[in-house]
Amino acid sequence: MITVMGATGRVGRQVVAALDGEEVRAVGRSAERLAAVGVVPCVGDAGDAAFLTEAFRGADAVFTMLPVDEHEPDHRGAQEAKAAAIATAVRAAGVPYVVALSSLGAELPTGTGFIEGLHAHERHLAGTGARVLALRPGWFLENAADALPVVEALGCVADSLDPDLALPMVATRDVAAAAARALCTRYRTGPVELLGPRDLTQTEVARVLGTALHRPDLPYVRLPDDEMVAALVGAGFSPDAAARHTGMTAALNSGRISAVRTAENTTPTGIEDLVGGWVA
Incomplete structure (x- = not known):
């Protein structure tokens, strides 16, 4: 038996699909969405240790992740509480093996914005007695798809990342494949970075999107942090969550979060493999 948290989310649903043929429990908040996944549903809250x-x-293995809720007034506090609840449940249930969805930079305890919550996730799991593999992917390529409404509204790609900062960008399907492999084989523990096929700048991402949209001159605009926070709050983020985003991008811009590419942490799917599906 394998339990998958976030089973209807961007990564979790692909983990469930990659575990086809395995006995799987799917954890999520929506009974309707879990029913569509087609495995044993477990409906509840990720902050409820008794439910988890x-x-x-x-379970022989569990895939854990921290659900993101950008509306939380105290986003960092909510992440800490969920990380603690997950670890309590892993310990109480006697789970022998965990694959945790984390991030590049999760080894740093502070100064990384959103990623601080993933540091807490890894830290709490380390005290459970389970064998833990922490997947640390780079920037999700699918973040570019999330930018399409901004492109339509403003005519540009915009964020608080420096335009010429080259980041490792990885497809969520490659993250899910790595998670499923580990859940089935339990072959290793410790942190595992996943970096995509190559590093990309936001200017390059805008160029790829522009070509697909038949807008070859589509620009990338680097927003100052205060303007980025205001834009995110206007889109529904809490002020704390918006500040966590710019805290993360500041850590990336400064080079505080970085990775060394190897054959082992390079994954196959590139932005060109995905962009057609985003603009179809």
């Missing part, structure tokens, strides 16, 4: 304990009980 039952969802994890009897």
Whole structure:
């Protein structure tokens, strides 16, 4: 038995699909969406340790992640509480092996914005007695798809990342494939970075999107942090969550978060493999 948290989310649903043929419990907040996944549903809250304990009980391996809620007034506090609840459940259920969705930079305890919550996730799991593999992907390529409404509204790609900062960008399907492999084989522990096929700048991402949209001159605009926070709050983020985003991009811009590319952490799917599906 394998339990998958976030089973209807961007990564989790692909983990479930990659585990085809395995006995899987799918954890999520929506009974309707879980029913569409086609495996055993477990409906509840990721901050409820008692619920998670039952969802994890009897599992040979568990895929954990921190659900993102940008509306939380105290986003960092909410992430800490969920990380603690997940670890409590792993310990109480006697889970032997965990694959945790984390991020590049999760080894740093502070100064990384959103990623601080993933540091807490890894830290709490380390005290459970389970064998833990922490997947640390780079920037998700699918973040570019999320930018399409901004492109339509403003005629540009915009964020608080420096335009010429080359980041490792990885497809979520490659992250899911790595998670599924580990859940089935339990072959290793410790942190595992996933960096995509090559590093990309935001200017390059805008160029790829522009070509697909038949707008070859589509620009990338680097917003100052205060303007980025205001834009995110206008889009529904809490002020704390918006500040966590710019805290993360500041850590990336400064080079505080970085990775060394190797054959082992290079994954196959590039932005050109995905962009056609985003603009179809």
